Amino acid sequence: MSYLRKIEYTIIPEESFKILRxxxxxxxxxxxxxxxxxxxxxxxxxxxxxxxxxxxKCKHTNNLTIYKRCRPDTLIKEDYEGYLNxxxxxxxxxxxxxxxxxRNRVEIDWSKxxxxxxxxxxxxxxxxxxxxxxxxxVVNNSYALKIRRDKVISEILxxxxxxLKELEKAGIIIVTEEKLEHKMIIEIMxxxxxxx
Numbered sequence: 001m002s003y004l005r006k007i008e009y010t011i012i013p014e015e016s017f018k019i020l021r022x023x024x025x026x027x028x029x030x031x032x033x034x035x036x037x038x039x040x041x042x043x044x045x046x047x048x049x050x051x052x053x054x055x056x057k058c059k060h061t062n063n064l065t066i067y068k069r070c071r072p073d074t075l076i077k078e079d080y081e082g083y084l085n086x087x088x089x090x091x092x093x094x095x096x097x098x099x100x101x102x103r104n105r106v107e108i109d110w111s112k113x114x115x116x117x118x119x120x121x122x123x124x125x126x127x128x129x130x131x132x133x134x135x136x137x138v139v140n141n142s143y144a145l146k147i148r149r150d151k152v153i154s155e156i157l158x159x160x161x162x163x164l165k166e167l168e169k170a171g172i173i174i175v176t177e178e179k180l181e182h183k184m185i186i187e188i189m190x191x192x193x194x195x196x
Contacts, residue, residue: 001006004135004136005134005135005136006135006136006138007119007120007121007125007135007136007137007138008119008120008137008138008140009100009117009118009119009120009137009138009139009140009156010117010118010120010140010142011115011116011139011140011141011142011143011145011147011152012115012116012117012118012143013096013113013114013115013143013145014039014114014115014116015034015095015114016033016036016091016092016094016096016166017034017095017096017101017108017109018030018031018032018033018034018056018108018109019031019101019106019107019108019109020032020106020107020108020109021052021053021055021106021107021117023055023057023058023060023062024060024178025055025058025060026055026057026060026061030055030056030057031055031056031057031109031112032038032053032054032055032056032062033053033054033056034051034052034053034091034095035052035053035054035061035091036084036086036088036091036092036095037086037091038050038052038066038082038083038084038087038091039052039053039063040083040084043069045071046069046070046071046098047069047071047072047113048065048067048068048069048072049065049066049067049069049070050063050064050065050066050095051063051064051066051091051095052064055119055132063192064094064100064101064104064106065103066083066094066100076121078175084113091124091141096143098143098144098194101136101147108146109190110145110146110147110194113145113146113147116148117139117152117155117156124136130192131157131188131192132188132191132192133188133189133190133191133192134188135187135188135192136142136157136185136186136187136188137185137186137187137188138154138183138184138185139152139153139156139183139184139185139186140182140183141182141183141184142184144181144182149175149177149184150164150165153173153175153184153186154184157173157186157192167192170190172188172189172190172192173186173187173188173189173192174186174187174189175187175188
């Protein structure tokens with residue numbers, strides 16, 4: 001029997017990314033974490049806005065630039081108030097934005113990224129779901145997390161990574177990656193009920 005189901009998943013970070021930086025207090029490269037606090041500094045009629053990161057060992061802080069020498073009236077009002085009130089939602093948005101880290105020339109510690117995989121349909125990830133021939137699973141990684149594809153796929157299908165490798169080799173599962181769009185397409189080419 002052939003099914004034509006399209007099941008969509010989204011990979012979502014559970015917390016802001018940690019970064020690796022040289023800490024002037026520790027004297028070595030250490031992990032810094034998002035404090036969910038902003039620093040807004042007025043300089044005449046211009047302002048600077050930073051997101052504050054903190055060394056997990058010594059609590060020394062490091063400011064990552066959001067705006068430099070900008071007029072407050074050019075900012076979105078809700079964002080400006082969010083900076084002033086230390087909006088945790090806004091801090092999370094910046095703390096999971098790869099372009100923000102690239103602009104600040106900081107290194108994200110991908111080994112410590114905590115994430116969840118959420119199914120956009122009614123299925124539960126990691127449970128005894130059955131997948132059938134003709135199913136197409138689309139995994140969106142819009143945050144561009146650097147995580148192993150086999151880890152994510154085996155988590156979704158609720159099988160071991162070695163079983164996944166066997167199924168791929170046998171042509172029962174075909175995985176294609178669309179790197180520019182940060183997504184994976186998993187095609188189920190044969191009957192596949194999870195049997196861990």
